[in-house]
Amino acid sequence: MKIDKSIFAALAWVSLAVLTVPDSAVAQDDGDNVFAQYREMFGDDNPAELIELQGEDLWSQVRGPKKASLEKCDLGLGPGKLDGAYAQLPRYFADTKHVMDLETRLVYCMVTLQGFSEKDLVAKPFSGRGEQPSDLEALSAFIAGRSRGAPIKVSQSHAQERAAYERGKEFFYYRAGPHDFSCATCHSQSGKRIRLQALPNLTEAAEARKAYSTWPGYRISEGTVRTMEWRMGDCVRQQRLPELQFGSDIAIGLITYLGVMANGEPMNAPGLKR
Amino acid sequence: MxxxxxxxxxxxxxxxxxxxxxxxxxxxxxxxxxxxxxxxxxxxxxxxxxxxxxxxxxxxxxxxxxxxxxxxISRSAQERVKPPSDGQYLGDWKAGEKIAQTGKGMQYSDDPAEPNGGNCYACHQMAGSEIAYGTLGPSLSQYGKLRGTSPAILEYTWTRLWNSHVYNVCSHMPRFGDAGILTEQQLKDVMAYLFDLDSPVNQ
Known part of the structure; x- marks a missing residue:
């Protein structure tokens, strides 16, 4: 199924332009409220739904050198069990002996079940601007959608799960690079913003829950669904650090740390973001 | 090294x-x-x-x-501050405004041939006409008008820009001079943007 995403992106930008005309009312507003108004205009609609449908097709399609679908992929609750699975990721998987998040687990399934090359899948996991969503983005949107309303329950029962949490927490405060930025530089105080963009304080459970439960999300400024791994990598890029590798220990650690902070919140992804 | x-x-x-x-x-x-x-x-x-x-x-x-x-940390930071080589703290406020507005520089997605920005507006309120300012740092609105241009305030502000850790050990602000993010001339231009009475910061 092909969706002309550019129409949605264009509509999104026109609406956004209307809302960001600098009049005095907006000047009094903070960025969050502007985007809250924008989200309201969508009502219950989210362009991510179209990408979820693409992901649903990809899940059941027979593909790859092994000519198989992903329907036997085990995301932690058993082969093919999707409902609520995303709300319990990342988790430790006995078959790989590693803590995996949704995206690394999907790559694992595409390699083991369908015979795709891991190197190829990881070389460019996310779509570029204006491109069709990557397989990983579409599948992530679909699978996240199957956890809507399920309470987030990121496990800390395995030693490796606890180690991932500690690694993520430690890296959250890791100041490095020419600008001395850590995650905490922007995300450890409440009520702050960068330019007009409100910054969630990810050290406070209430704000971490709201942020975590809405990823992956349809990013209006990107015109597509962006995933949690993308979110981590793009923050790190802005920290002026080298490239955070997809599925790396630090990436999984950060996602585990934030996931545990968000435990108990009903999953509400894909969200709709600025 | x-x-x-x-x-x-x-x-x-x-x-x-x-x-x-x-x-x-x-x-x-x-x-x-x-x-x-x-x-x-x-x-x-x-x-x-x-x-x-x-x-x-x-x-x-x-x-x-x-x-x-x-x-x-603060002592070491202080020792490393380099005052302007010609003793002149103030450059061109118009050039300084561009530096304050520009967020690019030193990301792997940026062109290393382009000058770095200071991205002051990401965290600070400055000119009253700019509504898209961040709030991680204090407001710098009317900075020069409120403080004047005594040698002491010029030196203090230069030091702040050069290496904020002289004053706050774990300041969140980048070390614009010490880390080589901005050149000496760019720092002077940002200084002028803060202090010049014609600058929009002081309107």
Missing amino acids: HRTVKWGLLGAALCCTSMLAAAAGKSDPLGNVAASFKAHGQAGMDRLERDPMQQACSQPASSEPSAEVAKS
């Missing part, structure tokens, strides 16, 4: 603290950080290495460094 040598003494003090922690059986939860990254364009792997300030300030605000460590 120069920077490494200057930090040597403080580094020695900090290294021993972490060695003691290791001896006490505390393992490093981070493991091999470099294994999670790859060099990309101008963002090399050396950027993951932390100097003593970065190490000491890599923790929640509630557990900032001891008074002793804080003192040596």
Whole structure:
């Protein structure tokens, strides 16, 4: 199924332009409220739904050198069990002996079940601007959608799960690079913003829950669904650090740390973001 | 290299603290950080290495460094401040405004041939006409009008821009001079943007 995403992106930008005309009312507003108004205009609609449908097709399609679908992929609750699975990721998987998040687990399934090359899948996991969503983005949107309303329950029962949490927490405060930025530089105080963009304080459970439960999300400024791994990598890029590798220990650690902070919140992804 | 040598003494003090922690059986939860990254364009792997300030300030605000460590970080930062070579603190406010507005520079997605921005507006209110300002740092609106241009305030502000850790040990603000983010001329232009009475900051 092909969706002309550019129409949605264009509509999104026109609406956004209307809302960001600098009049005095907006000047009094903070960025969050502007985007809250924008989200309201969508009502219950989210362009991510179209990408979820693409992901649903990809899940059941027979593909790859092994000519198989992903329907036997085990995301932690058993082969093919999707409902609520995303709300319990990342988790430790006995078959790989590693803590995996949704995206690394999907790559694992595409390699083991369908015979795709891991190197190829990881070389460019996310779509570029204006491109069709990557397989990983579409599948992530679909699978996240199957956890809507399920309470987030990121496990800390395995030693490796606890180690991932500690690694993520430690890296959250890791100041490095020419600008001395850590995650905490922007995300450890409440009520702050960068330019007009409100910054969630990810050290406070209430704000971490709201942020975590809405990823992956349809990013209006990107015109597509962006995933949690993308979110981590793009923050790190802005920290002026080298490239955070997809599925790396630090990436999984950060996602585990934030996931545990968000435990108990009903999953509400894909969200709709600025 | 120069920077490494200057930090040597403080580094020695900090290294021993972490060695003691290791001896006490505390393992490093981070493991091999470099294994999670790859060099990309101008963002090399050396950027993951932390100097003593970065190490000491890599923790929640509630557990900032001891008074002793804080003192040596601030002293070391102070020693490294370079005043303008010709003694002139103020450049061109119009050029300074562009630097304050520009957020690009030193990301692997940026063109290294382009000058770096200061991105002041990401965190500070400055000109009253600009509504898209961040709030991580204090408002700098009317900066020069309120403070005048005495030698003391010029030197203080230059030092702030050069290395904010002179005054706040774990300041969130980048070390624009010390880390080589902005050139001496760019710093003078930002200074003029703050102090010049014709600058929109002071309208």
